[in-house]
Amino acid sequence: MAAQQGGGADLARLRRFNEQAVLTAVRTAGDRRVAEIAADTGLARASVEDVVRGLTERGWLAEQAPVAVGRGRPARRYRFRGEAGRLLGIDIGAYNIRAAVADLDGTVLASVRTASTPRSSRTRRLAALDAAVRDCLAAADTNAGDVWLTGVGTTGWVDRSGRVVLANAIPDWSGVDLPGHLAATLPGPVLVENDSKLAALAEQRRGAGRGVSDMVLLQAGRRTGIGLVIDGRLHRGAGGVAGDLSLLPTLKWESAVEFLRQCPLPPTGALAGNRIDAVLAAAGTGDPTATRAVRRYVRAMAGAAAAAVAIVDPVALVLAGSLARRCDVLLPPLVEELALLCLRPPEVRASTLGADAVALGGVCLAQDRLESHLADTDRPLAAPSAS
């Protein structure tokens, strides 16, 4: 039998395979007894004990204080040592910069938000980014050196190296090298991805799309965007532009929000925060002009969303972005429009992560890199080196 006669390379491969299965089982469940890990992974009890011992020695797992249940000696419980390091998630948009510090299992310890504007220069936006990172690390009582990995979401087309190739939403943003800029502050690797893609990743991992294998995320904000999860994984596309419909003339969806901006405000609407919020609020109270504007906005978005749905045929579509806080107003007409345009309309769900989705997606991206790091190393738990 291969495992008995084979050389060291085969056994090392099997051990990694088993280690990763055990670590995933413990991390997903919070904490776990050996018998539970064996049931989760299909591994034999003796194998689990052996793997758990190795992972504990190397600092990935820690033994929990035992909880006595009934008589007899309580079974040992193990947990993932999330506190061993920190991850940083960042969202750089046209209007907001957000940052979140999390531990290695994704629990958010602190988050900050700072306002920006599309007219801000690249230099000022990068300075605001640095300030947000500094403030967030301080709020989480974390040194930059403790941040193992950073995941950044930003508007536009991002290539595999993390460079922003093209960003229409921020005039001065195309070409920016965020890993290069952040290297001055953060010693760990910096991963950059398009913001709608990271929102999709976050919603699929810990939000409205949890566990959904095929998902379309429709980002409804001052701009519109699409993020895709296919077969349980974030779909980037060969060049990183999967889901970007901006050049398709028949689908005019980027300008969809103009239907809301140009809607005449009802008298009471002036009370709301801004024009778009006011129109959504008025539609929520049944104002006919506002309701018509919302319908036209949703129809324009649905045309593009339906193209994504027709291509991917997802289990669910998640409505996210800043306007998704008014899902009470937007979801019913969206469901109606999709029913007309899709052979098999997906379940339509509201984002549960709200404005934090992109920064949380950055944390998820960092977690994924951490897992692949484990699979490639025999070393004790330690921060991956900068790439």
Add this chain to the structure above:
Amino acid sequence: MAAQQGGGADLARLRRFNEQAVLTAVRTAGDRRVAEIAADTGLARASVEDVVRGLTERGWLAEQAPVAVGRGRPARRYRFRGEAGRLLGIDIGAYNIRAAVADLDGTVLASVRTASTPRSSRTRRLAALDAAVRDCLAAADTNAGDVWLTGVGTTGWVDRSGRVVLANAIPDWSGVDLPGHLAATLPGPVLVENDSKLAALAEQRRGAGRGVSDMVLLQAGRRTGIGLVIDGRLHRGAGGVAGDLSLLPTLKWESAVEFLRQCPLPPTGALAGNRIDAVLAAAGTGDPTATRAVRRYVRAMAGAAAAAVAIVDPVALVLAGSLARRCDVLLPPLVEELALLCLRPPEVRASTLGADAVALGGVCLAQDRLESHLADTDRPLAAPSAS
């Protein structure tokens, strides 16, 4: 170490993992020496020898006649025993029914084609299908009982059970139960899939898209269709309708071919086989009216293809279907249109499998099922039982 202390379940899992790696290496390469298999798979030589012995005993591999190279005893070579069984691929379209008998490694032994028409009744089409299967088995000197698995491609929306949910191209076809019908003739499992999807699978495995991870197939025939390969796998979608753009009103692509049908025929064109062929032939000789019609046809198709490209961001787009035999005429304008509509235009390639793509896709589907069958069984090589 897990592999040494673990129980039988872990070892069985490792053995399957190794067996599948060895079998894939041998099958892909044609035939292979132990040292080559070890290099391909990363397994230790002792493991490979052990796995090869087991697979040979169970009938999956056979030892090749040794070829002496230089001095010394020639190294033993092993090959996949493709001749141990047969696979059948079928294509049921509105105008043609095709069948191909292949051995287990996909080598085609015989193929047949029979004409049909969209106006044919379901009963007559099924009778023509049965005749095609009979003729193809006879041509390959094969009994129906030797066909381990059958993969069928047909027009329309096909659900996971193999039922045709909806087929616009053939009026009498919606609801047809092909696995049920073919069970009377073929004892092995029958898998059914949409025809554009199977064409995409075939081109990615053995045609123009060989080895391409993300690929869009554009089926250009009397009807238009899209098939997707994402991350190296056929993408079906949650309900089996991925790539079906038929309900999107802005993309009018299903009627694209009308631009060719309604083009006034040049005087010399009457010589060609049918009106569409005549227009394509005239465009090939530079006729301005035909060239304009081709441009409008391609533009209509490109609008839908660009939506698929924008969503998937593939490495390559493969133009296939019956009209793809005139890729000399169609490819240049298609490349131009996609350059206008795509942020990152993919490489555009012509199908290399031509009219056989769908039936070959059926063979590929059957091969995939055969591989997953190996992964689930300890039994000797034998036909999977009907599901």
